[in-house]
Amino acid sequence: MSRTTESAARGGAITDAAASNSVSAICAAAKVASRVLASASSEQKDRALAILAELIEQRAEQILGANQADLSDPRAIGLEPALLDRLELNAARVAAIAAGVRAVIALADPVGEVLEARTIEAGVELEMRRVPIGVVAVVYEARPNVTIDCAALCLKSGNAIVLRGSSYAARSNRVLSEIVVEALHAAGLPADAVALLDGADRAEMAELVTQDGVVDLVIPRGGEGLKNALKEVATVPVIYAASGNCHVYVDLGADLGKALAIILNAKTQRPGVCNAAETLLVHRGAAADFLPEALAALSEAGVELVGDEATRALAAPVAVGRADEEDYRTEYHALKLCVAVVASLDAAIAHVNRYGSGHSDAIVTGSPTSAQRFAAEVDSACVYINASTRFTDGFVFGLGAEIGNSTQKLHARGPIGLRELCTYKYVLSGDGAVRG
C-alpha cells in the first residue's frame, strides 16, 4: 500500500481533522488514537515495532535520499560541524536505528502491571494499574534518529506521540514518520498515534505546549535555550531533561588511586555528554597528597584546568587558570574541568547543592558515614559512592532505554524509560458496593 493510500485509509472524522493540519487538530486526533493504543496488546504493539524495524531497513535508500536533501539544503550549509554530524544519516546509522527499535521490542511492556491490589471497605477490590500517559509531545533538535527512538518508546508504552522536530531535518523526519504510520497501519493500530509537526516556527511550538487536556506531557530534548523558551509558554506539564553539571568530591581518607581513576573516567571518557564531570572538589586535608598528581594526569589527558587559589597553589608545574563563580555553574561539555578545595564534607555537599544541576554527583571516600551522608544530603537524581558519574543511563541502569534524563523531582527523576512514560489509575470493583 502506498503512503498516499495509507493516509487516505485513516478515514473518518480524525483524518478530516488531521488533514486540516492545525496543531490542535493533529493533537486531538492523537488523543483519540491514544485511547485505542492504551488498550492494544503487547503482541500488537510489538508487531508494529517489528514491521517498523523491517521497513526502516527496506527503505534505507529513501531515508538516506531525504537526509541528503536536508544536508544539501542551503540553510544546512551554515550549520556547525557538530550539528551537521547529528543531522547526518548513513547506512550504519540507519541500521542502528532499526536495531534500536528491535531492542525496544525486547523490553517488557510496562502497561497493565498491577502495582498494588487489596480489598478495601464493603468488599471493594482495589487495583492500582500502570497505564499509558496518553499523548506525549517531544520537542527536539535536528537529529532524525530521535524521531524513531521516541516513536518506538511511546508506541511500546501505549502513548500517542506528537513529534516536533527541527525544520533542518524536515525531509528526513517526514520519511521516517511516514514509515511509522505505515507500520502502525499494517499492525492494525491507529495511524494518528504518531504525528509530525513541520517544525516551522515558534508559534507552532507555543500552540503544541498549550494543548491542555489533550497533550498530557511535553518532553523537550535540547539545550537551555529550548528549556527557557518552553518555561515561558508551556501550560501542559513538562519534564525537563536539563543539563548535567556533575561533581566528583574526594573526601579526606579516600583511596587516591581510585579517586584519580574515577575523575579521569568521569571527565575524559566522553566529555560531551551530560553525565561527565565538570567540577572536582577535594577535601583540604587530601589536597596536598592528591592534587599535584591528579592535575598532572588530567592535564596529560588533554584536560584544560581552572581552579581556586588553593588548587592553583598546588598545581605547579601544571597550568591551572583562575576559576570564578561562573565556572562553578558551567557545564563545559568539553575537556575542561573546574577544581576547588573545600574545608569539609559539609562544604562539599553545600557546594554541590548550590551549583549542581541535580543530575549525577560522586563522592570518593573510605568512610561509610561520609558516603551515606553524601548520598542522603546531595539533592541529585543519581548519587555515586566510589564510582564514576558516567554510569547514569537508562540502558546501564537496566531500564532498557531512555527518552531523556530528568533532573526534576516530580514523576520521573533520572533516566526516563518506558515505566516513566506511564502513569497509573485505580480500578475498583464491587458487587453493588456503596459507602456507609
Added chain:
Amino acid sequence: MSRTTESAARGGAITDAAASNSVSAICAAAKVASRVLASASSEQKDRALAILAELIEQRAEQILGANQADLSDPRAIGLEPALLDRLELNAARVAAIAAGVRAVIALADPVGEVLEARTIEAGVELEMRRVPIGVVAVVYEARPNVTIDCAALCLKSGNAIVLRGSSYAARSNRVLSEIVVEALHAAGLPADAVALLDGADRAEMAELVTQDGVVDLVIPRGGEGLKNALKEVATVPVIYAASGNCHVYVDLGADLGKALAIILNAKTQRPGVCNAAETLLVHRGAAADFLPEALAALSEAGVELVGDEATRALAAPVAVGRADEEDYRTEYHALKLCVAVVASLDAAIAHVNRYGSGHSDAIVTGSPTSAQRFAAEVDSACVYINASTRFTDGFVFGLGAEIGNSTQKLHARGPIGLRELCTYKYVLSGDGAVRG
C-alpha cells in the same frame, strides 16, 4: 520555653533570613531545614508529631481564643455560612485535629524505602530509594485544620512546608504554626521546617509559586479560581487537586437494583464532596426499565433533576428540567443531578472523557467485557465497576491520609498520601568503578 524564646533559639543565618520575613528568605530557610529533615529518623519525626498532638490539646484554649478573634473580625462577618463553618473551631474540632496528628504517627514512614536494588556494570550496586521531595508549599483557604493536617503529613514524609493560608484565618493559623515550630524544636528538628506566610496579598502568593529550585512543589487546596490564578503565574511544579465531575453509567443488562443503590449513594450520601456523582448516564436499552423508578427515588431523596429529552420523556410524573451542555460540565456540589441517555458503551465512555474531570467514574454492568473496556478507556484517576464513586479517599484506599486528590496524570494521580509526597533518587555504590 515561651514562643518568643523559641523563635530566638533558632539562631544563626537562617533566623536572620526568616526574620527578614520576605517570602524568598522564608523559603530559603525552609530549604536548609528540609535537608536536615530528609535525614531525620522515623523515631525523631514521630516524637515531634507526638509532642505536636499533646501541645494542641494543652493549648486548646489559646487556639480557640485566636479562632474566636478570627471569627469576630469585622471582615469575617460577611462570610457565607459554609465558609464561616469551615473557619470555625470548637473543642471537638481541636480534639479531632490532635487525633489526626496521632493517626499520622501510626502510618509507616515512606522515606528510605528501597524501591529497587540490582547490580549493574562493573559491579556497581544500584539502589532506588524513596526520599522526600524537599520544600512543599500548600496554598489553602480559611480552614485552620488544614494547617495542622498538612504540616503533619509533610513532617512525616520528611518535607519542609511553607503554608500560605487565608488572611481570614490568620490568628488561628499563627497559633497553630507556632505550636508546630515548638514541637519541632522540642524534638530537636529545625524550626524553619514549617513556615506560615501572612496570606496578605496575591503578590505574596506569586512570589511563593515562582521560587524555582527552592520550593519543589505547590499543592493548592481550593476551587477553580485558585487553580486558574496559579496556572497564570506558577513556575514551580503544581499538583492541582481539581474538581470532581463524576459519572455513574448504567449499562445495558445491568442489575437495576444495584444501579439504583449506587447512584443514590454516589449522589446523596454526601453531595458536597468531590467524589459525589454529578451526571447519570443510562444506556438507551435500559432507560425505559430504569429511569422512571430511579428518577422517582432520586426526587424522593431531595435531588433536583435536569436531563436530556430522552430522559424527560420517561420522567413523568417526576419533574426533570432541561439539561444543556453547561450541565454536562458542572460540578454541582449539591443535591442536583444531570441525567442523559446514551446510545452505547462507546458513547458513555466518550461522554465521560469529554465532560468529566478525570476524578472518579463508575459503570454498573453485568458484562465483564464492558467493565474492562470502561476501566481501560475512561481516562480517570479512579474507575469503579459496580461500586459507588464515593470510595475515592486516601484513608479508604489504605494510604493512611491524604493532602488532596490529584486529577493530574504526572507524579500523583488520585489521593495524594505520604508516598506521593516523596520522590526517589538513585544511589550507586562501587569500589572505584569506572565506565569502560
